[in-house]
Amino acid sequence: MASKLPPQRVAVTGASGLIGTALVGHLRSEGHTVQRFVRRPAKSADEISWDPISGKVDLAALEGVDSVIHLAGAGVGDKRWTKKYREEILNSRLLGTTAIATAVAQVKPASFISASAIGWYGETGNRAVVESDRAGDDFLAVVCREWEAAADLAGDVRTVKIRTGLVLDPTGGALGRMLPLFRLGLGGKLGNGKQWWSWITMHDHIRAICHLMESTISGPVNLTSPNPVTNQEFTAALARAMHRPALFPAPAFALKIALGGFSTEILGSKKVLPEVLSTDGFNFDYPHVSKALELLVQ
Numbered sequence: 001m002a003s004k005l006p007p008q009r010v011a012v013t014g015a016s017g018l019i020g021t022a023l024v025g026h027l028r029s030e031g032h033t034v035q036r037f038v039r040r041p042a043k044s045a046d047e048i049s050w051d052p053i054s055g056k057v058d059l060a061a062l063e064g065v066d067s068v069i070h071l072a073g074a075g076v077g078d079k080r081w082t083k084k085y086r087e088e089i090l091n092s093r094l095l096g097t098t099a100i101a102t103a104v105a106q107v108k109p110a111s112f113i114s115a116s117a118i119g120w121y122g123e124t125g126n127r128a129v130v131e132s133d134r135a136g137d138d139f140l141a142v143v144c145r146e147w148e149a150a151a152d153l154a155g156d157v158r159t160v161k162i163r164t165g166l167v168l169d170p171t172g173g174a175l176g177r178m179l180p181l182f183r184l185g186l187g188g189k190l191g192n193g194k195q196w197w198s199w200i201t202m203h204d205h206i207r208a209i210c211h212l213m214e215s216t217i218s219g220p221v222n223l224t225s226p227n228p229v230t231n232q233e234f235t236a237a238l239a240r241a242m243h244r245p246a247l248f249p250a251p252a253f254a255l256k257i258a259l260g261g262f263s264t265e266i267l268g269s270k271k272v273l274p275e276v277l278s279t280d281g282f283n284f285d286y287p288h289v290s291k292a293l294e295l296l297v298q
Helices: 018-029 083-107 139-154 173-183 202-214 231-242 252-267 275-279 289-296
Strands: 009-013 033-038 047-051 067-070 111-117 158-164 166-168 199-201 219-223
Touching (some): 009 018, 018 033, 018 202, 047 083, 067 083, 083 111, 083 139, 111 139, 139 158, 139 252, 158 202, 166 173, 166 289, 173 231, 199 289, 202 219, 219 275, 231 289
Parallel strands (some): 009 033, 009 067, 067 111, 111 158, 158 219, 166 199
């Protein structure tokens, strides 16, 4: 992941999450100084204390930061979507983003990169969507609308809202959960397999964030490969990469029972293209799912 960036001082929320851990490691390997936001008193110079519930952020520790990257938020696939957990999904994003964006407006770093998701678009069916397309109307679309609106509290700081797709990494996320089944030869398509999955490797996701740190882009940016695939194509490619069959589809009704509301994300279709990134000259190292999965399951 070669970087053209001169050394920066970067502050990251969600630094202990799947993407945050990879991002922090990469930034430090490239010579950047990284400070992690922690929800307790800071114990060292590489930590910044914050409380997303109360909105408190240690502004003194944030002074002089070049870029703030905000990734924190409750995982949408971590628990069943009870009424209480839906509230946690929304509030963890709305309150946290409000706190960070308000702090950013005061300390004025060069850039503010704030997480969002392709859930913004809702169900797209077979229709390809780009950043200029309107938001959907389901639960996650509503969450994303409020999430992105909170990021606008950063005021005149250049703000990028990264609408992330399915991030492929063998250590976690959807791929991490699928690998054990496929290793046992028990994998298969989910539902009818015709739903579109918009994906990106962790490698390209981190590269894209670094690209956006030095770019002049602002506003929403889709972090997805230029080549989305159907779930059936994805699972077939994964089976080939692992030299295993994909003979055990998971029926839609079983997924709905097992996953509750989150099943709508697994069975729903989102065909999302990275128009802004592509126009800005970003080149994906892994634009095709077959090559990406061959690399990731070695």
